[in-house]
Amino acid sequence: MPTLAGFIQTLSTGIFQGGVYAIMALGLAIIFGVMHIINFAHGEFLLIGAYLTYWLFHALHVDPFLSILLTFGLVFVFGQIIQRYLLDPVRHDHSFVLVMTYALSIFIVGLMFIFFKSELRSVVTVYSLWSLDFMDADVILNLQDMAVLVMAGIFFVLVHLFMKRTWIGKCMSVCAQDEEAAQLMGIDTRLVSSLAFGLGSALTSVTGSLMITSQVFHPGMGGIQTLKAFTIVILGGMGSLWGAAVGGILVGIIEAVGTLFMPGIYKPIIGFSILLLVLLFRPSGLFGKASV
Numbered sequence: 386m387p388t389l390a391g392f393i394q395t396l397s398t399g400i401f402q403g404g405v406y407a408i409m410a411l412g413l414a415i416i417f418g419v420m421h422i423i424n425f426a427h428g429e430f431l432l433i434g435a436y437l438t439y440w441l442f443h444a445l446h447v448d449p450f451l452s453i454l455l456t457f458g459l460v461f462v463f464g465q466i467i468q469r470y471l472l473d474p475v476r477h478d479h480s481f482v483l484v485m486t487y488a489l490s491i492f493i494v495g496l497m498f499i500f501f502k503s504e505l506r507s508v509v510t511v512y513s514l515w516s517l518d519f520m521d522a523d524v525i526l527n528l529q530d531m532a533v534l535v536m537a538g539i540f541f542v543l544v545h546l547f548m549k550r551t552w553i554g555k556c557m558s559v560c561a562q563d564e565e566a567a568q569l570m571g572i573d574t575r576l577v578s579s580l581a582f583g584l585g586s587a588l589t590s591v592t593g594s595l596m597i598t599s600q601v602f603h604p605g606m607g608g609i610q611t612l613k614a615f616t617i618v619i620l621g622g623m624g625s626l627w628g629a630a631v632g633g634i635l636v637g638i639i640e641a642v643g644t645l646f647m648p649g650i651y652k653p654i655i656g657f658s659i660l661l662l663v664l665l666f667r668p669s670g671l672f673g674k675a676s677v
Contacts, residue, residue, distance in 0.1 A: 390524050391645070392642075392645070393524050394524050394525065395641045395642055395644070395645055396638060396641065396642070397524070397526055398530075398641045399634075399637045399638035399639070399640060399641030399642060400534065400634060400637060400638060401527075401530040401531070401533060401534050401599075401637070402637040402640070402641065403633050403634035403635065403636060403637020403638055404533065404534040404537035404538065404633065404634065404637070405533060405534075405537055405592055405595050405596055405633075405637075406592075406613065406614075406617055406632075406633035406634075406636055406637050407537060407541065407617070407629055407630045407631075407632070407633025407634060408537045408540055408541065408588055408589075408591055408592045408595070408633070409427075409431060409588075409589055409592035409610065409613070409614050409617070409633070410614050410617035410618050410621070410629035410630075410632060410633050411540075411541060411544060411585075411588055411626060411629045411630065411633075412427070412430075412584070412585035412586065412587070412588035412589035412592070412614075413427050413585060413589070413614045413615070413617075413618050413629070414585075414618050414621070414623070414624055414625060414626055414628070414629040415544075415557070415581055415584055415585040415588070415626070416581060416582055416585035416586075417618065417623055417624050418557075418561045418623075418624030418625075418626075419557045419560050419561050419577065419578060419581035420468075420476075420578050420581055420582060421479075421564075422472070422476075422479060422482045422483075422486075423482075423483060423486070423615075424486045424582075424585075424611075425483060425486040425487040425489075425490050425611060426486045426487070426489040426490035426493060426607075426611075427589055427610070427611045427614050428490070428589075428606070428607030428608055428609070428610035428611035428612075428614065429489070429490050429493040429494060429497075429607040429611075430460060430464070430586045430589040430590050430593075431589045431590065431592050431593040431596070431607060431610050432493065432494075432497055432593060432602070432604065432606070432607045432610075433460055433463070433493065433590055433593065434456050434460060434589065434590025434591060434592065434593030434594045435593030435594060435596060435597040435602045436497065436500075436501060436506075436593075436602070437452070437455075437456045437459065437460075437590070437593075437594070438452050438453070438456055438508060438593065438594040438597055439506055439507075439508055439597055439602070441455065441456075442508045442510075443508075448510065449508050449510065449594060449595075449597070449598050450532065450536065452594060453536070453591055453594045453595070456587075456590050456591065456593075456594050457587045457588075457590060457591055458587070459590075460583075460586050460587045460589075460590035461583040461584065461586065461587035462583065463583075463586065464582050464583035464584075464585070464586030464587060465579045465580065465582065465583035467489065467582065467586070468578060468579045468582035468583065469575075469579050471485055471489065472485060472486070472582070473575060473578065473579070476578070490607065490608070490611075493607070494604055494605065494607060497604030498604045498605075501604055502604075503603055503604065503605070504603065505601040505602070505603050506597075506601060506602050506603070507597060507598075507600065507601045507602065508597050508598050510529070510598065512528065512529055513527075513529055513598070514527075515527070515528040515529065516528055527599075529598060529599065530599060533595045533598065533599065536595060537595065540588065540591060541626075541630055544584075544588065544626070545626065548626065553577070553580060556572050556577050557577055557580070557581055559572060560572065560574055560577050560578070560581075561624060589614075609653060612653075612656070612657070612660075613636070613653075613656050615660070616632075616636060616656050616657070616659055616660040616663075617629060617632040617633050617636050618632065618670075619632075619660060619663055619664065619668075619670055620632040620635065620636065620659060620660075620663050620670055620671060621633075621670050621671055621672055622669060622670030622671055622672035623670060625670065625672040627672055628670055628671055628672035631671060631672070632670075632671065636656060636659060639655060639659060640652050640655050640656065643655040
């Protein structure tokens, strides 16, 4: 049986990981809430953020936390281009949107394999091993992980304020509730959808930038991250921003605690088990119907 210190250590690890999961799911929640589409390429936008951060760090020596803003801006623009020229022309055919995003996923993964091969890559900074010790060094909190959690919290607060206080954010909320009513009110729903997809994609890229500081990456891991994002969004409630935050933390904690009783290789099974249980017993999620 795990000791108290071991349980606290595992719990802290789950919270740190869950904070990153929350930002990943937040991007998917915005896209689904506003556009009502399922983006199968969601995990690949995470990879774009991770590899942009990797390249900026190793080629230009840009600190990962500083490169987040540049990565966010680049992927925001890229996401808007994808929405405007690939998804918008077929937006009324949801089955074709699924096919388009799946094809986009395959295309991005192919490019990743061409440029980065299948090697495992990561970012190791001078402060990667800085930590605080508690309980006679039985509990060790990594300062970089703490910074990642704080950064995730900052992004969530900024997105929440953007959605509630800005004109564009309120337009997104209206489109999420009733797109036809939004059009009758004079809102350019195509522009709002473009901005929503760009924002959701950019937030997902931030997740990649944060995750690559603490774990290795390879081009083939986007799919598992997409499924994990779906698990979190369904757990919290499709389209719910608070649901994405709470769901991310819960999944992170459950995965971490689960590794106390089974090998870490089975971690993906834990997430999929959560998804199945939620779909069986509470398909509307923790926070009920979708809302943005």
